[in-house]
Amino acid sequence: MSLVFKALSDPTRRRVLELLKSGPMSAGELAGHFTVAKPTLSAHFAVLREARLITSEKSGNSVIYQIQMSVLEEALLGFAQAFGWQLNASDTPTPETPIKAPRP
């Protein structure tokens, strides 16, 4: 559950979840909605995947992401959006952050 809170307490990651609510998207399509660098963005995806809020699937040479949130997690996302949860700067992922291998 702490992984979920960590994943939800970043505006970029919340934006990713909001975008994915309308349907699965490829990493490239998602990147088009952000001005953040791609390695940073994929670190965000890794945090979301580790918290099991999204799943991913390789298709050709792109990765497709799909949302996978329970009702409770969706309600928490709503709260996080409304109150603007924010992390300490140290918790923000950087491409150097060791990332757990994606689940197959």
Add this chain to the structure above:
Amino acid sequence: MSPIPSADTAVCHPLVKPLTLASALVGLTVLGVGIASKLGVIDADMAKRICGIAFGVLLVVLGNFLPKVARPIGADADPRPIRAAERLAGWLFVLGGLAYIAAWVFVPPGLNLMASSVVGLGVFAAASAVWLTLAGLPRHRPMVGNPRAYAARRGMFVMLHAVFWAFAMFLAAGLWAQPVVTYMTIGFVAANGVLLSCLRRPRHPQQA
């Protein structure tokens, strides 16, 4: 996707544990309440109330996890409608389950059976209508993705179906005599068999 299922498939789905725990707790509660009311520890009204609350809790848990057991990416040509249906049905079941619990807790004995049954069966009617409108009936496709996801999903629908029958049997037991419930139990077993065969695991193209 590699055609050979990975060793990972032997591990159960992460949602199996919470769902098993929830249904085991409900089963034990109902059993315990049955024994307690036969022994005269609690009266019949209280027994009904506790069983009703237990099934309401199960509905909330199932509704909460319903959007979490999505079909794998690539299982549907257009996953959007089915995902929308899962999300809306999940919210309906959670809020409806809470309303069902509230009906058992706050409505005075004698009326609470009718009130909660109207709420409970209404939630299932609404969720079915939402599902059929948004997603329609599921189509069989060759299996893609992790088979664990399909197994967890099937378990979810079987349990929701069982909760629906539990609500219906509660109402029947309150309205008519006990034989009706016996026939309904037979009906439930038959309907469950049909459901299981409808939800059978789609075959892997390589195994055909």
